[in-house]
Amino acid sequence: MNGDSPPESGAAPGPVLSVADLSVGYRVGPGTRTAVRNVSFELAEGQVLALVGESGSGKSTIGHAVLDLLPGNGRLLGGTVSYRGRTISGLPARQLRQLRGRAISLIPQDPTLSLDPIRRVGSQVDDVLRLHTGLDAEARRTKVHELFELVGFHDVERRYRQFPHELSGGMRQRVLIAAAVAAEPDVIIADEPTSGLDATVQAQVLDLIDDLRRRTGTAVVLITHDLGVAADRSDLVGVLRQGRLVELAPTAEFVRSPRDDYSRHLLDSVPARLEFPDRGSGRAPSHGPAAVEVTNLRKHYGDHVAVDGVSFTVEQGETFAVVGESGSGKSTTARILTGLVPATAGRVRLLGTDVGDLSAKAFRPLRGDVQIVFQNPHASFDPRFDVLSVVAEPLRSFQPVRSRHRLRRENRDRVVAALEAASLPASFLHRHPRELSGGQRQRVAIARALVSDPRIVVLDEPVSALDVSVQAQILALLDRLQRERGLTYVLISHDLAVVRAISDHVAVMRHGRIVEQGAVAEVFGTPACDYTADLLGAMSGRQLAIR
């Protein structure tokens, strides 16, 4: 669909949506912070414009400004938004309401929070028809049923009567799409429509939006942080940086040769384009016992089987990745390896020591050798601690209480060394994690994991909460540290591109089982299992990988 031409409808020429010189600010304290500066673009019927940018770039703000639904402290500072040649910014509220949902509709970013938890999903779609059509209740119900069929539901009446919590994330997003197209709008603003969804579900949702768009000739503004999605699904790409549109170009051209330096930097940061030497082929086996040896591991939560007989071996000095979608059991596996939850059955050997049935207390001496980096570093820091206390914790844990005072200076030096290893200056010692950016926090978490000189580090989704350019920096850091220190990584991730970039071996998990494992190049190159092939097929950004 890349480079798709608009459908040959008989509609009037000219842009269906145009934004001219748009500036938006937020009132913060006494001043105003400008979030969007002089942004202009035009969108023809049936076109898809992808607005990409990192957090804080202003991309979502543009979406809100087009609908004139800025948060309470937001304010239009200048510029106009026009729909079919008619200026709509600054219209009276009543007229704006008639346009919202009917002329321009929204597919919101979080399907869980974007549905009213205590109303049936059918009546939430029905809202659009009540607000914009004169249909009676029965006709509206029939129409909602049709819409539900359109978005791929089968048992439509049952779906109509369900509540959001009874639906999966992907199904909730389908409901929101049904509501967005209910009044047959000309423009859809899709604001991160797939964030938080599994890759296969994300591909299905994006396919659905694509399909509906093509049938109806609706134009789409696709707001996304994922350059892969943008490259796969749009006609035009707009790159935002700190509120400015730094590049606006046809997608193919943008992917081939971006004109702006920042765009190029972003594109080069995409995990699909990252390459670290000698990865993926399975490196020469190291000597000594295997770092991790897992045999027939099982974990039950009541009746629910989270991990269902998993076996794998991780050699010292390599990166072993466990990939899977939510609910596959990959995080539980990581938590068993780090002794945070006990296994129900099976054997785990770490560096030659059998820990399968060790209690939490008996596991403790091993913790100096096995550390973990969590997905959300901020939540893993005690809110009262500064960087020094956070990073020093693994050291203090193994020091007798009495000698703590004596060791204070030495601890401090080791913390500084760990921070430096994670490319943070010593001046961060007395900062509070709250004052740091997401990438800096993850560096602090890495420093904490390194300070006790462990041999194995479990990385639980270490970059999935980070912006793409920060992601690339952290991955490079992890790669460097592994080479310098001979670390063994167990990487838990849902992102196949990340796995491909820094792993040697990979295991694909589904429903608590490993469906396929082997060297990364083999598994990704010639998947033996259908599920692996599906996962690879759902990966966004294939356009980007080819250079």
Next chain:
Amino acid sequence: MTPYILRRLVQAVLVLWAAYTLTFALLTALPGDAISNRINNPQNQLTPEDGRTLKAFYGLDRPIVVQYAHALDALLHGNLGYSLSSGSTVSSLLGDALPHTLVLTALGLTFGVLVAAALGIAGSYAPWSRLRALLQSFPALAASVPSFVVGILILDGFSFRLRLIPAVDDGTFLALVGPALTLGIMIAAPLAQVFTAAITATRRQPFVHVLQARGAGEHYVFRHGVLRNASLPVITMLGLAVGELIAGSVVTEAVFARNGIGQITLNAVNTQDLPVVQGVVLISTTGYVLVNLLADVIHPLIDPRIRADILARRAKRPSRARPGADEAVPARLPDEAVAS
């Protein structure tokens, strides 16, 4: 739902039994009682012989465990014992007073709910942020004024100065207005605070934003999105407010010199009439527990998530283990594949 209600009912009965036992234990720890006080009174005309008879009559000479067993047995037969000071049955005393207090608290509750609803809505939707801030500060102010002060001011203002309502209970509806207003203001404050906070929180929810993006106006959003979501915490608060109401009636009845449970409580406390105190606590606790039971039943009717929780729990006892971050929701239909 029925098994859930039954289970809650059984729980309520158990809680009542435990509360009764707790007060019984508290009150028997007391060294004195009305009879001993009368016997030990220097001016008493009772012979020690008469005293013993009296004590035996009330069962006060038996071991505590036996007293407790007897009290419980009598309770199951609807007998709350005898007042130590007047000799009449506790149930008849309370039965006479209860209607007065019930009418008063019901009116107070109605008034409080109306005021809280009005304040909550006005405090959230009034034009001009300064007006909203002013309206929102009322509940905080009211919550800082003791109810006896409110009562005295109402009594002074409406009865003595304006002469709008009678100062003593003449049995008319008008005489109820003052005390009901006092109770109403007392419970309106926390209710309005909770309601305002809930409205504010709900309006920040993304689904409200989405509803606006569909073209809904403020009124539509309130009726179809905000109101029901915001009423959930208010229902919980309402259950708690009834407890305040029962306790508040003690103070209010004292200020307005009205007959009722509150007046009986005070008399019983002043004469150390333990069976009556025990009876008052039991009957108030019953009312309080029942109202909270009602709130627990209404909650799942409004919130389908709680309903689902209840049904799930009936099917299977919850496991105490905490699943890993990405395994939090185990049983979801893989409908995704079916859909496309």
Next chain:
Amino acid sequence: MTTLDESPPPVGDTARALPRRTGTAVRRLVRHWSVVLAATVLAVAVLWALAPGWFTGASPTRIDAAQKLLPPSGAHWFGTDRLGRDQFSRVVHGARASLTGSAVAVLVGVTVGSVFGALAGWLGTWVDAVVMRLIDVVLSIPGFLLAITIVVVLGYGVLQAAFAVGITSSATFARLIRAEVLRSRTSQYVEAAVASGARSSTVLVRHVVPNSLVPTLSLVTVQFGIAIIWIASLSFLGLGAQPPSPEWGRLVADGRNYLASSPYLVVCPALTVVAVVLAGNHLARHFAERQER
């Protein structure tokens, strides 16, 4: 990336880290003038309780038949009561009974509540089950009524009333502290500490206890106000402070018979109670808001 990504200040490696301190102390004072006012009101009330002599030379109990029921004046700021006692002096001296009472009540509530709540939250299993049921039972009795019942057992007096109010409120404290301990115990930072090798005693002392106590602070302040009101109410009913000792609720009760002719006898002590409670609640809200940040 999943929430509104523009409204908070930008974070990202490219963005400069936030300045460490926003604004000077003076600017903060100005911005929180109402907090300063509230703190001042409380401080004055505490000083009244500690050193009433600094604020009034008049005796709170000296009877002067010639001076009875005088309206407020330069000599008697709050007027005089039916026995000619200086009402301002009685309010100032009454602070001791009221504030000591509520301090005792809060102390009892926090102590008893913390022990039960922390045990339940930390130990879990049957201890938790038993404590939770106990809390349910105590909370099932309307609070003020339970306090009255305890007063019946303990006898009349400010300290007894304070103790009764404290015991009654301990269930609320226990429930909050249990929830906080549980939240902290299952939080990711505790998990991270365990993963980094911390002993369970270290986890308890360094992470769980401090992080559970901070949220209690706002309840302590709220409960302080509630305790003042409840003790005043008990005294008003004649179940708390006994004459002739001045206590704010008692003063209102004494004054109400002269409401028509001398309203200041009720209004002055009543306003004092309202001001102190309002100040306490305001501080509580301030603490709660700071915590959310």
